[in-house]
Amino acid sequence: MRVEQVYEKRKGPVVSFEFFPPRDEKAQGTFDAVIDELTPLKPDYLSVTFGAGGSTKDGSYQTVKHLTADANLPVVAYVAGYGLSPDTIVNVLDRYRAIGIETIFVIRGDQPREPDFVSHPESFMYASDLIAFIAEQYDFSLGCAGYPEGHLQAESLEKDIEYLKLKVDNGARYVVTQYFYDNTFYFDYVEKCRAAGITVPIIPGIMPVYTLKMTRMLSKVCGSSIPASMETALADLADAPADRVVDFGIEKAVEQCRGLLEQGVPGLHFYTMDRSRSTREILTRLRNEGLM
Numbered sequence: 001m002r003v004e005q006v007y008e009k010r011k012g013p014v015v016s017f018e019f020f021p022p023r024d025e026k027a028q029g030t031f032d033a034v035i036d037e038l039t040p041l042k043p044d045y046l047s048v049t050f051g052a053g054g055s056t057k058d059g060s061y062q063t064v065k066h067l068t069a070d071a072n073l074p075v076v077a078y079v080a081g082y083g084l085s086p087d088t089i090v091n092v093l094d095r096y097r098a099i100g101i102e103t104i105f106v107i108r109g110d111q112p113r114e115p116d117f118v119s120h121p122e123s124f125m126y127a128s129d130l131i132a133f134i135a136e137q138y139d140f141s142l143g144c145a146g147y148p149e150g151h152l153q154a155e156s157l158e159k160d161i162e163y164l165k166l167k168v169d170n171g172a173r174y175v176v177t178q179y180f181y182d183n184t185f186y187f188d189y190v191e192k193c194r195a196a197g198i199t200v201p202i203i204p205g206i207m208p209v210y211t212l213k214m215t216r217m218l219s220k221v222c223g224s225s226i227p228a229s230m231e232t233a234l235a236d237l238a239d240a241p242a243d244r245v246v247d248f249g250i251e252k253a254v255e256q257c258r259g260l261l262e263q264g265v266p267g268l269h270f271y272t273m274d275r276s277r278s279t280r281e282i283l284t285r286l287r288n289e290g291l292m
Contacts, residue, residue, distance in 0.1 A: 001074040002141035003103040004173035006044050007201040007266050013292050014044045014203070014267030015283065016076075016176075020274050021048055021059035030274070031063075035071065037276040041283050044267070047105055050078035057092055065099050076143065077101050080109025081130040083119035089130070093138060103141040106131050106172070128166040135171030144172035146202060148180045148189035152223040157189075161196050174200050176269045179207035179218075181252075182227050183259050201266045206257060208270075208278040209249030212237060246278060253282045261291045 006014055017038060022031040046067060050060045060077065067073045077096050081089060096104065108127040111117075124130040131142055144167040147160055154160035164175065175198075180186055186204050193202060207224070209215050212234055219226050226234070230252065237245050257268055270279045286292050 001045060001076075001102055003045060003076060003143060004141050004200070007174060007203075010044065010267075013261060013265060015041070015292065016045050016047060016203070016267065016269045017043050017279060018047045018049065018269065018271050019063070021051075021063035022274070023059065027274075034272070034274055034276045035067070035073075038272070038280060039071065039073065041280060045074040045076055045103075047076040047269075048078060050080045050107075050109070057088075061092070061095055064096065064101060068099060068101070075101065076103045076105050078105045078107065079130070079134075080107050081124035081127070082109035082111060083117065083123050085120035086122055086124075086133065088120070089124075089133070090137070093134065093140070097138065097140075101140075103143065104134065104138075105143040105145075105176070106134065106167075107145050126163070128163060128170050131167050131172055132170040141174075142172050143174045143176060144168070146175040146177045146189065146193070147223070148177050148185040149223055149225060157192070161189075161192055161198070164193065165196050165198055168198050168200055172200065175202045177202065177205045178222055179205040179224050179271060181224065181230055181256065183256060183263075186260070186265075187263065203267045203269050204260055204265055205269045205271060206253060206282075208253040208282065209234070209245060210273055210275060210278065211242065212245060214273070215249075250278050250281050250285075253278065254285050257282060257286055258289070258291060261286065 022028040067075045150157040150160045
């Protein structure tokens with residue numbers, strides 16, 4: 001499955017789900033249950049992340065293999081290049097190619113938290129460099145990340161869009177964005193990207209509110225702002241039961257997705273955080289409304 005062809009051929013919005021590879025046997029059981037609950041929604045593809053510094057590269061591979069071979073699902077494999085040698089990257093890509101993976105989502109990745117981690121001297125400093133490296137040696141369909149509010153380390157949003165253009169020029173064929181809670185960020189971003197000559201599909205990433213703690217933590221880590229009205233609502237939920245917080249997240253995400261779909265976005269990419277209820281209910285409601 002080549003993802004750029006999915007976006008080219010699909011008549012309606014493309015639906016994709018993102019997962020982390022489970023870290024142990026207990027997590028594997030939970031993960032399999034989540035997959036069983038979400039696959040009846042018939043997503044166009046799933047993506048599996050790749051830990052910082054290759055920390056989950058074996059687990060990611062096993063998860064991708066499990067989903068493709070055992071569950072017969074269309075899967076995109078992440079590859080993060082931070083700190084890894086070119087030979088390690090080649091080994092990872094060869095393994096994915098051997099099991100029939102056709103699309104790789106390429107990111108630079110974060111610096112591992114382990115204090116003794118040492119980057120390989122020939123590791124890839126930027127996602128654009130890794131994309132160029134892969135495109136020169138393989139026939140994978142390549143995707144990359146975009147940041148509607150700008151990457152935390154970027155000098156400016158405009159400079160960040162220049163870097164995105166370089167990723168596309170080097171071989172990326174579609175973009176999935178960091179999540180955002182104000183659709184204006186996405187629409188303004190797409191407009192600026194188009195003005196910069198970026199013509200590939202730009203897919204909005206959707207992160208429902210799962211817990212208050214997670215929402216605030218991810219906002220700091222990812223640079224995705226929380227609108228004032230939403231912050232007020234979160235504060236009002238400070239002592240609320242967990243299910244009520246999830247209900248709020250579903251309502252807000254349905255509202256956000258509705259606004260995106262009404263403007264003709266090419267798809268929705270759900271950051272599931274290896275959970276099922278929110279994504280299932282959001283997508284079911286959108287489909288019942290005839291938006292997908």
